[in-house]
Amino acid sequence: MTSDRPRILYVSDLAYDARGRRYCDEDIYLTSRLRAAFGLAICHPLDARALMPDFDLVVVRNSGPVLGYQAEYQAFRAAAGETGARVFTELTGKGDAAGKQYLIDLFAQGYPVIPTVDRPGEIDRLPASEKYVVKPKYGADSVGLTVVDRAGLPRLDHPDLLVQPHVDFTYEVSFYYLDHDFQYALYAPRPDRRWELEPYEPDEADLAFAQRFIDWNDIDHGIQRVDACRTRDGALLLVELEDLNPYLSLDRIDADTRDRFVAAMTTSLTRLSDKPRGSRSGKPIRPA
Structure with a gap:
């Protein structure tokens, strides 16, 4: 060197x-x-x-x-x-670098995120759903993710798991940032093929949505990826704020x-x- x-x-x-x-x-x-x-x-x-x-x-x-x-x-x-x-x-980030507790916290604060709780006693705070997604707070790449019906939730009482309703969405979209600056966006037009990504042209509302989480995280230097899903009514919901090691799909x-x-x-x-x-x-x- x-x-x-x-x-x-x-x-x-x-x-x-x-x-x-x-x-x-x-x-x-x-x-x-x-x-x-x-x-x-x-x-x-x-x-x-x-x-x-x-x-x-x-x-x-x-x-x-x-x-x-x-x-x-x-x-x-x-x-x-x-x-x-x-x-x-930088390691001061409040997103995935510190686990997924932020999804629970942001949901409680009224941010546009997939509704998330981590205690079976709080399931009633979630929208009614036929299926629920259960995943570890420190997971990534769907490691440890399971889908269960409501009857299966009591068997999964564990402090390092979080629970979300199974959201019916039209597609997933990711916004890639370097420091505080938007770089590009990609989306998966077919929900069953998450990693078949295509370029996505965000509008002002899309960028305002993503920037809200970038500003909340308040990282001075580094790479962040805001993962969201587009619901059937056209809204965006945060899926993850990846600020540890986001794959860039370059x-x-x-x-x-x-x-x-x-x-x-x-x-x-x-x-x-x-x-x-x-x-x-x-x-x-x-x-x-």
Whole structure:
């Protein structure tokens, strides 16, 4: 690595087996582009805590669900907070990086999210539904997700599970942001083929919806993906605010959009590398 360039520890599980996608291809592409501006090494998420003191920046990308290594992930977050490591996406986020408790909290506060509770005694707060989606608070990529009828809910009383009604929607759409800036949007026109994504042109109302959650999360630097579903009555509801390691589906956008994204990411990382090590944003790293 060239010594006068910022050094990036790029965190990725290159062997992670995702349904319908090859996460490693995206990371191979991104690292090949970022090497033009940074010295760079790739490591597995389980090695990140030990290796990060030797690097200027830690970029967490397609590192897989933390459900399988929760203790190690919490230790990484704690070490990053103690040392003031520059982590991209920053760890102060209130979305998936800290688990899915935010869905419960936002629903209680009246935000446009899929109704969500985590206690069987609160099921009556949800709209009536023939089926319910139950998933772990620290899951991703549908790991641990089950669909049950109402009679099956009492058997799933567990503090790390959340419950949502099975929403009838017309399509899912994702809005991709870098820092606070919108980059592009993709959608799955066929609900039964979630990862067959196509470019989506958002209108002002769509962008206002997504920006509301970006502003709420208040992240200074990093990548965020706002996942939403379009209900039968035309409304958008938040499905997830992914601020840990959102897959970017860069192979689904055109070359010019991809180049603009890489340029914006390079600028953001360069700006982050200029911050003194150990500088604080004034926002705490939330417990995961």
